[in-house]
Amino acid sequence: MTPLRIGNFSGFYGDRAAALREMLTGGELDVLTGDYLAELTMLILARDRLKDPGAGYARTFLRQLEDCLGLAHERGVRIVTNAGGLNPAGLAERIREAAGRLGVPVRVAHVEGDDLTAAHPGALAAHAYLGGFGIAACLRGGADVVVTGRVTDAALVTGPAAAHFGWEPGEWDRLAGAVVAGHVLECGTQATGGNYAFFREGDVRRPGFPLAEVGADGTCVITKHPGTGGFVDVGTVTAQLLYETAGGRYAGPDVTARLDSVRLRQDGPDRVRIEGVRGEAPPPDLKVGVNRLGGFRNEVAFVLTGLDIEAKADLVRDQLADALAKSPPAEVRWDLVRTDRDDAGTEETASALLRLVVRDPDQEVVGRALSGAAIELALASYPGFHVLAPPGRGEPYGVFEAAYVPQTAVEQVAVLPDGRRVVVAPSRETRPLEAVPAPPLPEPLPPGGPTRRAPLGLVAGARSGDKGGDANVGVWARTEDAWRWLAHELTEERFRELVPESRDLPVTRHVLPNLRALNFTVGGILGAGVAAQHRFDPQAKALGEWLRSRHLDIPEALL
Known part of the structure; x- marks a missing residue:
């Protein structure tokens, strides 16, 4: 046909x-x-x-x-x-x-x-x-x-x-x-x-x-x-x-669908x-995506330029401590993003960003927390004080959660x-979802060969994304020898070392030998999902590229 x-x-x-x-x-x-x-x-x-x-x-x-x-x-x-x-x-x-x-x-x-x-x-x-x-x-x-x-x-x-x-x-x-x-x-x-x-x-x-x-x-x-x-x-x-x-x-x-059964070839x-x-029978339950209003969010990004970046950041935190304590938001998060370089050729590349994000169910709280207090520092803080944009009254944000209902409870x-x-009609036959038993790993590369400190991305590709508050990072090797090394080297423990944000979070590694791939799930790294903007990259789109940029001791034969 x-x-x-x-x-x-x-x-x-x-x-x-x-x-x-x-x-x-x-x-x-x-x-x-x-x-x-x-x-x-x-x-x-x-x-x-x-x-x-x-x-x-x-x-x-x-x-x-x-x-x-x-x-x-x-x-x-x-x-x-x-x-x-x-x-x-x-x-x-x-x-x-x-x-x-x-x-x-x-x-x-x-x-x-x-x-x-x-x-x-x-x-x-x-x-x-x-x-x-x-x-x-x-x-x-x-x-x-x-x-x-x-x-x-x-x-x-x-x-x-x-x-x-x-x-x-x-x-x-x-x-x-x-x-x-x-x-x-x-x-x-x-x-x-x-x-x-x-x-x-x-x-x-x-x-x-x-x-x-x-x-x-x-x-x-x-x-x-x-x-x-x-x-x-x-x-x-x-x-x-x-x-x-x-x-x-x-x-x-x-x-x-059994992804561990998939085979690919260039045609x-x-x-x-x-x-x-x-394929196998589907689970008895359907996933339900639930979107709720999570509260209100406000943000300000202070631009820190030149020398003494850490000291300038400490000064702003100290100056805003009292204002944040008077009407404390439910959540306060500071992040210092070091985009600055020594002896930079442009002002922008000499600057770092200090981001302050506050969240609270009450819009007035997030508005008061930043709107006046942050701007009042304009002439009374670190040298070169300025912000990317003045904070506003605060914007609503959403949260996503997954629920499950029996297939029979939904009429399509x-x-x-x-x-x-x-x-x-829903599927007549169902099967509870279970993890696939870990498959055998390939034979490791012979030990003792010379290695070189280099980025993981020289020998592996990656793609990452979000599912609610969790992220996944798929990593694959393009040659059989690279797969033999990757399968033994990139363990859950090594992943946590390379991605420090994941150290206190549940990390699960899934092995897909037919694809020469590992797929990692990191529970909770995205908070309440993309709409909550919990982290700098709220959908984990670039988490895989960050992982590829991290350095490991890689066998020279693969490089």
Whole structure:
């Protein structure tokens, strides 16, 4: 059977606006998917809905689609997206209105049932992660455009594949293969050289968006349209497979994919074949993303220039101690960021930043804590006093938490183009999620060879990201000898040494020999999630690159 060609045109809310047209005109496709819903996006859409009950969906998608709806219809390309966010029915109706204005005969369907906000008092948004069979029902019902709310990112691929090939629940290996393909596609150009550790190996100034040629057996080839920028190789696909995952089991509502079974091989220029994927029954529970208002946050960054940086920082802390003690915020955090250099050639490179962040449930508290006291130091503090921007009254911030409900407690409904409502049954067979037993490690390199102190990134790639308050850091080797060294060298203890922030946090190492990779999860390093802005890099996007910059004793044979 001819493979189903599924492309991606969006990896987040705000991605390249022209990508939908680029993908429609760049080559042959059957289905185009767009992913818009990060954890933070759900909070943004919830705040939009507070101002306008008719909002709650990704408005940028509607503008993209209006520009390309006729083109998609002419080419027979179906579009599947989670841009419906908190209001998939509302977005579906806006699409119908746009199609009517444009005179394009488009059949629109949507999926609902994920909204559990009413069951979580005080939440701005609480949504279950649904699987792909609601999407499949919409496509089988004749839809040209399918809009969903909160589904798993991979469901945007598993749904079309199940509809096209006639897969049913329980075909674990086929579904797992589609989940892996969907995970590679979901972040758009991260599969084609974007945000890639070895980006200098190709032209990534404007990488093309990826597509997957999915077979009836669940195997696939990851590629991109001819002539587009970026590149697809085993490394770019490995990096994305490790992104925001953890161990050998990758759980979803339809299937648990065994990432430890994935095998990759180069299948020609810009083509990587994924095969060998095994699947298991999904867990009995669905994940629910709960977004709440966490309180209010205020910040000021003092610029410290030239000599005596540490003493200047101490002075500011002492001067603000009384003001912070009079009306103490619930949380006070100081961070001295040493960006300064000795004998610097510019003032900016001679300067460090001292950041003060305060949080409290009361906006007045965070406003009083900084607004007056910090600015009153302007003529009475360290030499060269200035700040990046004056503090304000404080801004609200959100917190994210994951909850779980039985699959049977959520009714997924596919609303077909003719208005019929089809209830999508949960998986009949489930399996509690368990960690995969640690696989055997490769033989270590022969001992006693010469070593050199050098950055880890000379022999390993990495990609990192966030899941709620936790971070994951995937690290992979590009040669078998480098893997033999990495698997024994980069233990949980060594990771804690190289990433001091993790020393008092739970760190778990997962070994994926087929990918020559290690995947670390660091519990709690991001506090209450990205919206809380707990640390300098609130989504841990660069945590892997920091790890690659750390120095170890590396065998010279690998360098």
